[in-house]
Amino acid sequence: MVHADRLAGAALAQKGSKGVPACMACHGANGEGQTASGFPRLAGQPEAYLLxxxxxxxxxxxxxxxxxPIASALDAQQMRDAADYYASLPGWRPQGQTRAPSPQYALGLRLATSGNWSKDVPACFACHxxxxxxxxxxxxxxxGQPSxxxxxxxxxxxxxxxxxxxxGLMQSVAEKMTDAEFDAVSLYLEHPSLDEKGK
Ligand code: HEC
Ligand code: HEC
Known part of the structure; x- marks a missing residue:
């Protein structure tokens, strides 16, 4: 059983190592991800999940x-180090922007908080x-994940x-949903709020 070395994880994230590019090149300087290119945020995710x-x-x-190819080039120790490092960074927080209210955002909010019981789709937040x-x-x-x-x-x-x-938890959720519902819930989750105006 190897123990995670957070400083080694930080070095891997910032500089990469032999045959491995710096994670921050795609995942952002602080693991915040890149909205436009759709590179996911890693900061604040559970360590076990990242590993x-x-x-x-x-x-x-x-x-x-x-x-x-990047994951295949990492050894077990480097995987643990990277997971430990990114899990230690702060998770997403709302930053005060307000979104234009839209029927799509409102549908996303409903799916995330209540699901769609007519099709047995549970609320995303029931598990997440x-x-x-x-x-x-x-x-x-x-x-805060890019839509x-x-x-x-x-x-x-x-x-x-x-x-x-x-x-198969996520497969059974996704197979009951439409493309329009994917669009709505993804838009909503990029900047979730309990206010339909996205405050
Ligand atoms: C060239 C760009 C690039 C680099 C460099 C990169 N990643 Fe990624 N990473 C991606 C992309 C793209 C995805 C999303 C993959 C998908 O759609 O399944 C991803 C996904 C991930 C995920 C899954 C996130 C989630 O929410 O499930 C982890 C963990 C991860 N990367 C870790 C790393 C680590 C650690 C490094 C550095 C050793 C690294 N990545 C370097 C592009 C990159
Ligand atoms: C019954 C529990 C459950 C429900 C309900 C659920 N999820 Fe998940 N979801 C999971 C689990 C477990 C994972 C982690 C899968 C893994 O280990 O790779 C996950 C992973 C995800 C991921 C991947 C995140 C990443 O960083 O790659 C997305 C996106 C996601 N869920 C979206 C949703 C959405 C949208 C809904 C609501 C429509 C939803 N989930 C409802 C259990 C659930």
Whole structure:
């Protein structure tokens, strides 16, 4: 059993190492992600969740042409170090922007907080925690993720190209949802608020 070394994780994130690019080049200087390109936020995610994703990219249960070679180049110690480091950074917080109210944002809010019982879709926040802040160790934060990223993951479960979720929990959610619902909930989760105006 290897122990995580947070300083080594920080160095890997900032400088990379032999055959491994710096994580921050894509995931942002503080693990905040990049909204426009859809690179996910890593900061504040549960450590066990991050480690599991790195193992899944390396093992092929999760497919991505950018992350697969990077995860495969990491050894077990480096995976632990990176997961420990990113989990230690602060999670997403609302920054005071207000969104233009839209029917799409309102639909996203309903899906996240109440689900859609006519189709047996549970509320996202029932598992992912109030406000989508995540519940360690198994349920990642959804709040503040680029909408492009959230949407691509929903699609990946619906089409079974991401297959590493415990007991198929996310696949059974995604397979009951429409593209319009994916769009709405992804838009909402990029900047979630309990106010329909997104305050
Ligand atoms: C070239 C850009 C790039 C670099 C460099 C990169 N990543 Fe990623 N990473 C991505 C992309 C793109 C995704 C989303 C993959 C997908 O859609 O499944 C991702 C996803 C992840 C995830 C899953 C996040 C989640 O919420 O499930 C983890 C963990 C991760 N990267 C860790 C790392 C670590 C650690 C490093 C540095 C050793 C790193 N990445 C370097 C592009 C990159
Ligand atoms: C029954 C519990 C449950 C419900 C309800 C649920 N999820 Fe999840 N979700 C999970 C689990 C568990 C994971 C982690 C999968 C893994 O280990 O890779 C996850 C992961 C995710 C991820 C991947 C996050 C990342 O960083 O890659 C997204 C996106 C997501 N869920 C969106 C949603 C949305 C949107 C809803 C509501 C429509 C929802 N989930 C409802 C259990 C749930």
């Amino acid at each position: 599991k994703q790195l193992q899944a990219f390396a093992g092929g249960q999760r497919k991505n042409s950018q992350m697969a 925690g109030p406000g989508g802040a995540g519940v360690a160790p198994h349920f990642p934060a959804l709040a 492009v990223y959230t949407r691509s993951q929903m699609k990946a479960w619906q089409t079974a190209t991401r297959t590493n979720d415990p007991q």
